[in-house]
Amino acid sequence: MDGPSGQDQGATPAAGRPAxxxxxxxAAQWARDYAQLPGIPDEFIGADGQPRPVWTRFADTFAALAxxxxxxxxxxxxxxxxxxxxxYRSPGDNAERxxxxxxxxxxxxxxxWAQLSQGIAQRxxxxxxxxxxxxxxxxxxASGALPAAAVAGSSEYxxxxxxxxxxxxxxxSIYAADIGRGPDGRWWVLSDRTQxxxxxxxxxxxxxxxxxxxxxxxxxxxxxxxxxFFETFRDALRASADRDEPRIGVLTPGTFSETYFEHAxxxxxxxxxxxxxxxxxxxxxxxxxxxxxxLKRLDVLLRRLDSNSLDPLELDAASRLGVAGLMxxxxxxxxxxxxxxxxxxxxxxxxxxxxxxxxRRVLGEDLKIPHIATWWCGQKSARDExxxxxxxxxxxxxxxxxxxxxxxxxxxxxxELSAAERDRLRAAISQRGIDYVGQEVVRLSTTPVWEGxxxxxxxxxxxxxxxxxxxxxxxxxxxxxxxxxxxLDARAISMGDGARAADVWVVGDKAVATRSLLPGxxxxxxxxxxxxxxxxxxxxxxxxxxxxxxxxATLRLIRVLAAQNRDPGKDSPAxxxxxxxxxxxxxxxxxxxxxSRMRGAQAAAEALQSEAQFGxxxxxxxxxxxxxxxxxxxxxxxxxxxxxxxxxxxxxxAEDEDAVVSxxxxxxxxxxxFAGLAQENMNRAxxxxxLDMGRRAERAINxxxxxxxxxxxxxxxxDLDVLLTLVDCQITxxxxxxxxxxxxxxxxxxxLDLYNPRSVAFQIETLNEHIAGLPILKENGLIExxxxxxxxxxxxxxxxxxxxxxxxxxxxxxxxxLNLSEAIGQHYFPHGPNATRPEKLTGLA
Numbered sequence: 001m002d003g004p005s006g007q008d009q010g011a012t013p014a015a016g017r018p019a020x021x022x023x024x025x026x027a028a029q030w031a032r033d034y035a036q037l038p039g040i041p042d043e044f045i046g047a048d049g050q051p052r053p054v055w056t057r058f059a060d061t062f063a064a065l066a067x068x069x070x071x072x073x074x075x076x077x078x079x080x081x082x083x084x085x086x087x088y089r090s091p092g093d094n095a096e097r098x099x100x101x102x103x104x105x106x107x108x109x110x111x112x113w114a115q116l117s118q119g120i121a122q123r124x125x126x127x128x129x130x131x132x133x134x135x136x137x138x139x140x141x142a143s144g145a146l147p148a149a150a151v152a153g154s155s156e157y158x159x160x161x162x163x164x165x166x167x168x169x170x171x172x173s174i175y176a177a178d179i180g181r182g183p184d185g186r187w188w189v190l191s192d193r194t195q196x197x198x199x200x201x202x203x204x205x206x207x208x209x210x211x212x213x214x215x216x217x218x219x220x221x222x223x224x225x226x227x228x229f230f231e232t233f234r235d236a237l238r239a240s241a242d243r244d245e246p247r248i249g250v251l252t253p254g255t256f257s258e259t260y261f262e263h264a265x266x267x268x269x270x271x272x273x274x275x276x277x278x279x280x281x282x283x284x285x286x287x288x289x290x291x292x293x294x295l296k297r298l299d300v301l302l303r304r305l306d307s308n309s310l311d312p313l314e315l316d317a318a319s320r321l322g323v324a325g326l327m328x329x330x331x332x333x334x335x336x337x338x339x340x341x342x343x344x345x346x347x348x349x350x351x352x353x354x355x356x357x358x359x360r361r362v363l364g365e366d367l368k369i370p371h372i373a374t375w376w377c378g379q380k381s382a383r384d385e386x387x388x389x390x391x392x393x394x395x396x397x398x399x400x401x402x403x404x405x406x407x408x409x410x411x412x413x414x415x416e417l418s419a420a421e422r423d424r425l426r427a428a429i430s431q432r433g434i435d436y437v438g439q440e441v442v443r444l445s446t447t448p449v450w451e452g453x454x455x456x457x458x459x460x461x462x463x464x465x466x467x468x469x470x471x472x473x474x475x476x477x478x479x480x481x482x483x484x485x486x487x488l489d490a491r492a493i494s495m496g497d498g499a500r501a502a503d504v505w506v507v508g509d510k511a512v513a514t515r516s517l518l519p520g521x522x523x524x525x526x527x528x529x530x531x532x533x534x535x536x537x538x539x540x541x542x543x544x545x546x547x548x549x550x551x552x553a554t555l556r557l558i559r560v561l562a563a564q565n566r567d568p569g570k571d572s573p574a575x576x577x578x579x580x581x582x583x584x585x586x587x588x589x590x591x592x593x594x595x596s597r598m599r600g601a602q603a604a605a606e607a608l609q610s611e612a613q614f615g616x617x618x619x620x621x622x623x624x625x626x627x628x629x630x631x632x633x634x635x636x637x638x639x640x641x642x643x644x645x646x647x648x649x650x651x652x653x654a655e656d657e658d659a660v661v662s663x664x665x666x667x668x669x670x671x672x673x674f675a676g677l678a679q680e681n682m683n684r685a686x687x688x689x690x691l692d693m694g695r696r697a698e699r700a701i702n703x704x705x706x707x708x709x710x711x712x713x714x715x716x717x718x719d720l721d722v723l724l725t726l727v728d729c730q731i732t733x734x735x736x737x738x739x740x741x742x743x744x745x746x747x748x749x750x751x752l753d754l755y756n757p758r759s760v761a762f763q764i765e766t767l768n769e770h771i772a773g774l775p776i777l778k779e780n781g782l783i784e785x786x787x788x789x790x791x792x793x794x795x796x797x798x799x800x801x802x803x804x805x806x807x808x809x810x811x812x813x814x815x816x817x818l819n820l821s822e823a824i825g826q827h828y829f830p831h832g833p834n835a836t837r838p839e840k841l842t843g844l845a
Contacts, residue, residue: 052107052109053109054107054108054109054221054507055107055448057220057221057507058107058217058221061216061217061220061221062217067453073213073214074103074213074450076212076213077101077103077209077210077212077213078101080208080209080212080213081098081099081101081205081209082098083637083641083644084205084637084640084641085261085632085640085641085644086098086099086101086202086205086209086261087099087261088202088258088259088261088262089256089257089258089259089260090258091258093258096261099202099205099261099501100499100500100501101206101209101210101500101501101502101503102449102450102482102484102500102501102502103210103213103449103450104447104448104449104450104502105210105223105502105503105504105505106447106460106462106482106502106503106504106505107221107505107507108504108505108506108507109506109507110224110506110507110508110509113224113478113506115368116179116187116369116464116476117476117478118368119187119367119368119369120175120177120369120464120466120474120476121466121473121474121475121476122359122363122365122367122368122369123175123177123189123192123355123367123368123369123466124172124175124466124474125363125474126355126358126359126362126363126367127172127175127192127194127346128170128171128172128175129362129363130146130346130358130362131171131172131194131340131342131343131345131346132171133362134146134151134157134345135161135162135163135164135171135342136163140358140361140362145354145357145358145361146351146354146358147354147376147378147379149378149434150348150350150351150354150376150378150398150434151345151348151351153348153350153378153398153399153434153435154344154345154348154350154399155308155399156195156307156308156342156343156344156345156347156348156399157342157345158307158308158315158341158342158345160314160315160327160341161327161340161341161342164330164331164340165333166330166336166337166340167240167242167330167333167334167335167336167337168240168241168300168336168338169240169472170240170340170468170472171339171340171342171343172194172339172340172343172468173233173236173237173240173302173338173339173467173468174197174200174233174302174338174339174465174466174467174468175192175193175194175197175465175466175467175474176192176193176197176199176463176464176465176466176481177189177190177191177192177193177369177463177464177466178190178191178192178193178461178462178463179369179461179462179463179464180442180444180445180459180460180461180462181444181445182442182443182444182445185445186370187369188369188370188371188372188442189369189370189371189372190371190372190461191347191349192346192347192352193347193463194339194343194344194345194346194347195306195307195339195343195344195347196303196304196305196306196339196344197463197465198258198259198262198304199262199463199465199480199481200230200262200266200465200477200481201259201261201262201263201264201265201266201269202259202261202262202265202481202501203226203465203477203479203480203481203503203504204226204230204265204266204269205265206481206501206502206503206504207226207479207503209503210503211223211503218505221505221507222507222508222509222510222511222512223479223505223506223507223508223512224478224479224505224506224508224512225478225512225513225514226477226478226479228475229465229467229475229476229477229478230269230270232467232469232470232475233270233467233468233475234270234271235469235470236467236468236469236470237300237302237336237338238300238470239470240300240336240338241299241300241336242299242333243299246299246300247273247289247296247297247298247299247300247532248270248272248273248298248299248300248301248302249272249273249274249275249280249289249298249300249301249302250263250266250267250270250272250273250274250275250301250302250304251275251276251277251280251301251302251303251304251305252264252274252275252276252304252305253276253304253305253309253321254276254321254630255626255629255630257304259304260629260632261632262304263304264632264633265632265633266302267633268632268633272302273289273298273532273534274633275289275298275301275534276321276536277305277320277321277322277323278290278536279534279535279536279537280298280323280326281295281323282323282324282325282326282328282329283295284334285329285332285333285334286298286329286334286335287301287323287326287329287334287335289532289534290534290535290536290830291532291533291534291535291538292533292535292538292686292690292774292775292828293532293533293686293775293777294775294777296532298335299335299336300335300336300337300338301335301336301337301338302338303337303338303339305321305322306344307341307342307343307344309321309322310322310323310326310327310337310341311323311324311325311326311327311341312324313325313327313328314327314328315327315341327341348398348399349374349376349396349397349398349399349437349439350376350378350398350399350434350437351376352371352372352374352376352437353373353374353375353376353382353437354376355367355371356370372439372440372442373439373440374437374438374439374440375393375437375438375439376398376433376434376437377398377429377433377434377435377436377437377438378398378433378434379433382433382438383429383430383433385438386429386436386438387426387429387430390414390422390425390426390438391414391415391422392414392415392441393413393414393438393439393440393441394411394412394413394414394438394439394440394441395411395412395413395414395425395429395436395437395438395439396410396411396436396437396439397435397436397437398434398435398436398437399435403425403436404428404432404435404436405424405425405428406421406425411439412425413441444459444460444461445459445460446458446459446460446488447459447460447482447484447502449484449500449502457488458484458485458486458487458488459484459485459488460482460483460484460485460502461482461483462480462481462482462483462504463480463481463482463483464476464477464480465477465480465481478506479503479504479505479506480504481501481504482501482502482503482504483499483500483501483502484499484500484501484502485499486499486500531685533685533686533687533690535828535829535830536630536829537630537631537634537687538686538687538690538828538829539690539825539828539829540627540628540630540631541631541634541687541690541691541694542690542691542693542694542697542824542825542828542829543627543694544624544627544628544631544691544694545690545691545692545693545694545695545696545697545698546694546695546697546698546821547620547621547623547624547627548621548624548671548674548675548695549694549695549698549699549702550589550615550620550698550702551617551620551621551624551667551671552668552671553698553699553702553706553726554586554589554591554607554615554616554617554620555608555617555664555667555668555671556668556725556726557582557585557586557591557607557726558586558604558607558608558617558660558664559661559664559665559668560582560722560725560726561579561582561583561586561603561604561607562604562657562660562661562664563661564578564579564582565579565604565657574716574717574718575718577716577718577719578710578716578718578719578722581709581710581719581722582722583603584709585705585709586603586607586615589615590613590614590615590616591606591607591610591613591615591616591617592606592607592610592613592616593606593610593612593613604657604660605654605657605660608650608654608660608663608664609650609651609653609654609663617650617664617667618647618650618651621643621646621647621650621667622647624643625643625644625646625647628640628643634687636677636681638677638681639674639677639678639681642670642673642674642677643674645670646667646670646671649663649666649667649670650663650667675695678691678692686774689770689773689774690828692766692770693767693770693771693824696763696766696767696770697763697767697817697820697821697824698821699758699763700760700763700764700767700817701814701817701818701821703727703750703751703758703759703760703763704751704760704810704813704814704817705814706723706726706727706750707723707747707750707751707760707805707810708807708810708811708814710722710723710726711723711743711746711747711750711805711810712807713743713806713807715743717740717741720741720742720743720746721741723746723750724741724746724749724750727750727756727758727759728758729746729749729750729756729758732749732756733745733746733749736749744802744803745802747802747805748802751797751800751802751805751810751813752797752800752802752805760797760813760817761794761797761798764790764793764794764797765794767790767820768787768790768791768794771786771787771790771824772787774828777827784827785823785826785827786820786823786824786827786828789816789819789820789823790820793813793816793817793820797813
């Protein structure tokens with residue numbers, strides 16, 4: 001699957017035109033910048049050599065802004081990207097990168113866009129028909145219109161797809177073309193994207209950011225909205241299923257995908273489920289989602305996964321990303337795949353040179369948008385042409401980005417190779433021309449970017465998307481995904497090599513009606529349902545709650561330890577004993593090392609910020625962030641911002657104990673904020689239940705451990721005071737008992753008191769309520785193990801007396817709580833063969 005980091009074209013940029021300064025001086029602030037440029041960005045200039053009206057409108061409006069206002073708006077856009085967590089990965093990256101958005105949009109006039117849209121829709125229909133023939137009757141190959149070797153040479157040509165009639169009737173549901181404008185003002189197709197074209201989700205985010213940062217300019221420019229395109233696409237996927245209310249999923253490779261953020265964005269925006277291969281199972285002739293309520297039928301999959309990885313039984317046997325048996329279900333019409341496996345064969349550059357003749361043969365018309373001239377060296381005449389003028393061509397791989405035998409990730413200009421390299425390339429093309437194409441070197445137009453307070457020209461490539469409509473036609477997104485090179489001499493646009501993205505505005509003269517994906521009130525059938533929760537998502541929500549609660553417990557210990565180190569009486573035997581107990585518990589939790597324990601002053605700082613200790617607050621919150629990454633489509637922007645902000649703050653070194661305490665308190669406040677967001681803003685469905693169950697289970701375990709560690713039989717007043725502080729019960733205790741810390745009342749308050757929201761008993765009662773509200777997975781009428789354990793624990797605590805809660809009892813309680821947490825995981829988040837439950841199941845999903 002291609003991502004925004006792919007190097008997609010072999011064209012070189014235009015150096016820029018002579019400045020047409022007089023026509024642009026109406027935008028006074030911009031005119032000063034133009035005077036410093038080697039050439040005005042080509043997107044400003046039309047075929048008549050005059051500034052394009054859309055840019056003049058924008059420049060005049062933009063120039064009216066004060067410099068401070070411009071910088072403020074740019075800073076607002078950057079802040080939104082950070083807070084929303086808009087990220088991507090380049091190939092080989094271990095960590096996500098912040099999204100590099102240009103602060104200026106690319107502008108296209110609506111009349112010009114109408115012509116582009118017609119050409120893109122025509123090309124999409126042509127490729128759809130070619131795919132139907134390649135995997136169907138094969139007339140194009142049989143007649144010689146399309147060489148068999150050009151098709152079969154691609155690894156994306158999948159023989160298991162041959163003869164399959166696509167469920168839903170189409171091979172392509174979404175198509176994209178990378179296009180660029182030449183110096184003559186004409187647009188050219190640089191490459192086709194037919195497998196799983198990326199960029200739609202990022203286009204959404206680009207629009208959201210810039211339309212907020214420049215809301216007045218955006219409205220005044222009458223830019224066409226994106227919502228109608230996505231609405232039509234969603235309706236088409238819904239119509240492709242064989243039932244009225246289908247369940248649709250976005251199939252992602254997972255959080256390590258280059259474009260995982262986009263997958264989550266599309267799922268959230270379109271209202272689809274975000275699923276991985278492990279979430280799915282084949283049962284009968286259908287694909288099902290593994291949910292906490294058992295198997296639920298899935299009707300349509302918008303795949304963001306390479307074709308070869310879809311089914312280890314019929315395609316790549318080494319794949320762990322797909323679903324065993326998926327191809328057989330597709331063959332039987334049991335699930336719609338968008339796009340169909342094998343559709344990536346048309347991305348091969350070997351086929352580009354045949355598309356003009358195929359358009360005339362299949363559609364009876366010429367292509368409305370030409371593509372760059374391409375010679376496939378698998379044919380003798382084309383090979384001889386390329387070899388005779390090798391220095392005039394950009395050489396690319398016929399079936400991939402890399403050029404065989406050349407140590408580069410994209411196209412190469414033969415003229416820039418050394419004599420020895422050219423000789424090796426010439427010999428390789430002569431020996432095995434099927435692997436190479438030669439392409440004309442096309443000069444690309446440039447678009448304006450804002451650098452150092454002034455305008456600068458940079459070459460760009462625009463990805464335009466076409467989606468199938470419910471009636472079988474095509475609709476084109478008004479705008480697209482623009483990538484801008486960082487250097488004027490760039491020959492390939494790559495997000496991983498300094499490129500940036502830009503929003504694309506299709507500008508009209510009339511005001512544009514506001515549209516939304518929300519349906520009209522006259523055609524909505526009211527439903528009050530919980531929805532579907534995949535077992536993997538439930539597992540991650542449960543552990544997100546546990547990680548956050550574990551971090552909170554660690555932070556409370558850190559705060560108490562640091563406060564004791566600052567206490568004037570810290571050297572008293574009682575204080576030393578209490579500090580030793582805190583450090584012993586932090587050591588057992590993996591928050592500090594044995595060395596730090598011997599140096600008490602360092603223990604709090606290490607437990608707070610150590611990257612080496614798996615139990616430090618920083619490590620726990622990073623684990624929470626990694627877990628939350630796989631839940632992005634389920635978390636609100638506010639919740640995501642809180643989760644991502646905490647590790648960043650902890651990564652800033654605390655210089656002294658005061659800084660340790662203030663940092664710990666800041667993170668505790670953020671944890672309380674997240675808990676409030678979850679409590680007040682999350683729908684009370686299974687997702688919220690599992691998040692809260694994780695918090696409650698972990699809090700019960702930690703509180704029982706606190707009670708055992710600091711409420712032991714011979715506990716000192718200092719130990720008991722620490723226990724009250726850790727469970728946040730100082731005020732409650734003092735309001736009830738007009739005496740100093742006493743063991744039995746404190747044990748009752750911490751362990752048994754149902755009025756105390758931090759007591760063990762309160763957590764067990766809440767867990768009981770959650771488990772009772774979850775689906776019953778076995779229809780045998782027997783109480784299931786998680787509920788059996790939680791009911792038993794609740795009964796024991798109800799009948800218990802504080803005077804009898806000795807260390808041994810508290811240790812047994814802690815172990816039973818650990819067993820309950822494990823039972824929840826085994827029951828609701830099964831893996832392997834236990835993950836398929838054949839019974840018909842009922843209840844909340």
